Amino acid sequence: MQALPPPPPAITAPAPDRSEATTGELRVAAALTDAQVRVDSSFTGASIVLYGAVFNPTDEPADVVVVVRGPDAPIRLVKKTRTSGVWLNSRPVLFEGAPGFYMTASTRPLSDIADFGQLRRLGVGVDHLRIDAPEESRTVTRYGVRDVVVSRLGDDYLDWRRAVIRLKEAAALYDTDSRGVEFVDRGLFRAEVELPTVAPTGKYYAEVWLFQNGEPQSVSNLTLTVEKVGLERDIYEFAHRRPWLYGVLCVVLAALTGYGASRIFSRRS
Structure with a gap:
């Protein structure tokens, strides 16, 4: 009876370099359940889950902040003014770069996660939302109506800006949820992105920020497309x-x- 040859020696595969590198790195990774939303005549809104993981090798807790911004579009506003006992529309004001959709979700209120200056620098939160306007004011005529482009409205600028945010919030296009990010397991989190029926079409950009001790440590960028079909x-x-x-x-x-x-x-x- 012929003896069988000895089995080959076991080969142990080395751990991937990527896994070894992340063990000592504080960072966040995120993804969307659906990166494309199709809009047709039966569209009544959409709910998309943003999920991810926090790699935290330290004992210090970390916070997650999700910011989703829709395509920018001009928005035209008028103010009711009382003149000689009659209510009339003021001269229109045109913001040239207001986001069509904007939401923030976080593990805690933003003011508890980072200070005012840090949030303003990153543009995180409706209070720090950047609404583009030209540096020099000018007047243009469109369809027979003279529009004032916002740039130097002085003290009235804040009132007009608050009006933009108030109107967008009433249409469910701007939203702030201080408890919108939920940790479902150690290091694993989720947040829901609610798109209303009137959500504009185009490219949406999501930023997932990881904060620790009031400082941004990592960010993950995602893209969402809303298109008509x-x-x-x-x-x-x-x-x-x-x-x-x-x-x-x-x-x-x-x-x-x-x-x-x-x-x-x-x-x-």
Whole structure:
């Protein structure tokens, strides 16, 4: 009977360099359950889960802050003013770069995580939200209406800025949740991003900040796309590529609809 050869020696695979390197590194990693949201006629909003892990080799606790910012778009405001006993609209004010969507979620209130200066420098929180405006004020005419572009409104600037935030919050487009980030296990966290029905389409950018002792230690950047699909997308693209033709077709369609309705009701009467 022939003897079997001895088994080969066991080979121990070395640990990956990446795993070894993260054991002593304080950082955060995050991802989205869905990085693309499709908007059609039946869209009623979306709820996306942002999840991640905190690698913390120290005994010091760390906080997580999630910031999601939607595409910037101009926003036009007017103020009701009383003149000679009559309420009239003031001259319009145009902010050129207000985010269409903005939310923050954190493990604790932001004021407990970092000081005012740190939050302002990073632009974290609606109180520190950067709303772009040109350096020099100018007046432009659009569709026969004179708009004032915000730049040097003096003390009134803060009032106009607060009005932008108030209107966006009323439409559920701006939100602050001081307990929106929840640790589900040691080092593992989750947060929900709620998109309302009126959420603008385009690229959304998410920042996941890791704070320790009031200082930012790490950040993870994510991208979310909200886009129209189906017939809604075709109409949207047609309206932006050929606005004049789109306007003419809308007028013709409205006229035909009105004419058809009048004919139907005239026959019934």
